[in-house]
Amino acid sequence: MVALVSTVAYLGLEARAVEVQCQLAAGMPRFSVVGLADKAVAESRERVQSALAAMGLALPPKRITVNLSPADLPKEGSHYDLPIALALLGAMGVVDAEELSEWVVVGELSLDGRIASSPGVLLAALHASETQKGLICPRAQGPEARWASGVRVCAAPDLASLLNHLKGERALPEPEPGEVEDAAPGPDLKRVKGQETAKRALEIAAAGGHNLLMNGPPGAGKSLLASCLPGILPPLSPSEALEVSMVQSVAGTLEGGRISRNRPFRAPHHSASMAALTGGGLRVRPGEVSLAHLGVLFLDELPEFQRAVLDSLRQPLETGKVDVARANAHVAYPARVQLVAAMNPCRCGHLGDPALACSRAPRCAADYQSRVSGPMLDRIDLHVEVDPVSAADLALPPPAEGSAEVAARVAAARAVQAGRGVRSNAELDGDALEDHATPDEAGRQLLMQAADAMRLSARGYTRMLRVARTIADLAGSERVGRVHVAEALSYRRQAPRA
Structure with missing residues (x-):
């Protein structure tokens, strides 16, 4: 019999689907994990075996093969422990294999059967939401997983509690989303x-x-x-x-x-x-x-x-x-x-x-x-x-003006920039930069003179225009003028002449 459990592999901020396949076959007792697994994944055999022993379960005297598919995708991290354990329990008939197909599983196992935290749970939850499956994860990371919209989350403290939940004997409570922390005050x-x-x-x-x-x-x-x-x-x-x-x-x-x-x-x-x-x-x-x-x-x-x-x-x-x-x-x-x-x-x-x-x-x-x-x-x-x-x-x-007053002007300028379809003027480029940051005639003449005198590179010229646009936004000006260009140039590093 082959039991299948879904999990993920992390590549940057992308969670790629991985299928954990477990087969029990006649032959000399052996427990092997294949599928381009790193050292942490290979060591999961010992953690899984000890976690099952802590529950009073022994491995069957058969040849146990766990394949992580696709086999050419590198598998790294300890979050494969729990999916390997559930695939093995599904192959042993301890848990319903059909029930396991509805979940994406991540989590590290301790030797006593506790489910420990592992990095990347939020990405796994977003992947589960996209594939319309639930997520099984460590209890400590349930609030993190709940930030993914429309995903069922089963946050288990240990392997025994998880099995009772899957069998319908004792349901685990649905975790609440984590708190949203407001911006903490810093130095004024x-x-x-x-x-x-x-x-x-x-x-x-x-x-x-x-x-x-x-x-x-x-x-x-x-x-x-x-x-x-x-x-x-x-x-x-x-x-x-x-x-x-x-x-x-x-x-x-x-x-x-x-x-x-x-x-x-x-x-x-x-x-x-x-x-x-x-x-x-x-x-x-x-x-x-x-x-x-x-x-x-x-x-x-x-x-x-x-x-x-x-x-x-x-x-x-x-x-x-x-x-x-x-x-x-x-x-x-x-x-x-x-x-x-x-x-x-x-x-x-x-x-x-x-x-x-x-x-x-x-x-x-x-x-x-x-x-x-x-x-x-x-x-x-x-x-x-x-x-x-x-x-x-x-x-x-102390000066009369502090961070609160400056932050209000910054927020007003950022609101103007959001109307241009960018987070900030630092992102202006191409046609958007041409449309919004082109100075008036007086500003253009000053810019041409300064570009030659200061030997501005193409990158420096573009960045100087963005700064001038920001100075104009802080002044509430729709057009970049000579005074805005002059102030932007005053902050520009002059390249040394040969």
Whole structure:
């Protein structure tokens, strides 16, 4: 007899159907799992056997063969434990095989029969909804699975309770969807003393989804400014929150099925590897750039990152996704992030202060800043100098305007941009950019002069237009004028002449 159970294999944010086939045949007792399974799947034999023993069940003295179909699709992860166990129990006649055909099953088994959490349950639930089946998953992840619309969810704490439910002896309660967390308050801009230019650049970056680089001495408030950015960004929409939660589900960081309206804020250390930043590893997990999808990726001490690691972000910043190619898999993760970076002007950090600067100034500044490639800097829309803050500035009372007032202006600008069919002006391209960001005659003349004087690349020219459009939106102007172009140019890094 062959028993069949449906489960899934994860390739990026895609859940592909996998059929677990279990056959009991006469012959020498043996338990084998085939179908391009990795080490974690192969070890499921021991976990399944121990979980059945904890229930008082022994494996039949037959040749047990479990096939994971399609056989040429790589199978990775411990979530195959529960479908393998149910397929085996179906072949043994302990549970009705027909009943199992109505479910998609995921979950890891403990040696005592408990069903442990495994990454990717939200993706499995969405797949079950598409195939009009129910989902069997660990109890701890029932609230996460319930976010998929129109899917029956059986969230079981252990294998014995699941069998009783399938036999109709003791039904398990239907889990409730996880909570929706409102955006948590972060640092307020009222904590930032002075730095009016930097705060203005931060507002423009938030309003248009633009990348931002802050350059200034240590202690000037660059990290504080970056941490204030999520507080002035609009909260995630329901569809965006689901996108972010799907990435978190694959990464195994979606706790308790709680979906948050907070925009992600990721700040990896400068020692991060390329795989940690862009994704990869043995099981091709999402990296920091994908975990920051639809949020902020903050890179502090930018020149301290390895140059190859930084340059690996160039393609994701342009395309909004990251493609991880490996010998056994090709996986794509979303990576539509807003990059915010901070750096010191040189290694000692005090280039502009003769009393504190090192003896190698100004040559040390050129050496230090050259660690970041020109193409990487060209992808950053706003470059702002952050001046040192004096003790007199810190003694001043807090500014009257804080994050709430700035967030209101940002929300109004984003509402205008939504009318253009984009999330933010950073996504404007092609005909849409031509239609909405073309400046008036005075602005066009200034732009032509500046493009030649500043040696703007085609990418820099396009990004400068997007910034000018955002400045016009904040001013409530329907047309991009000369004043908007001039301010956008003031934030643009000038390419050095040969």
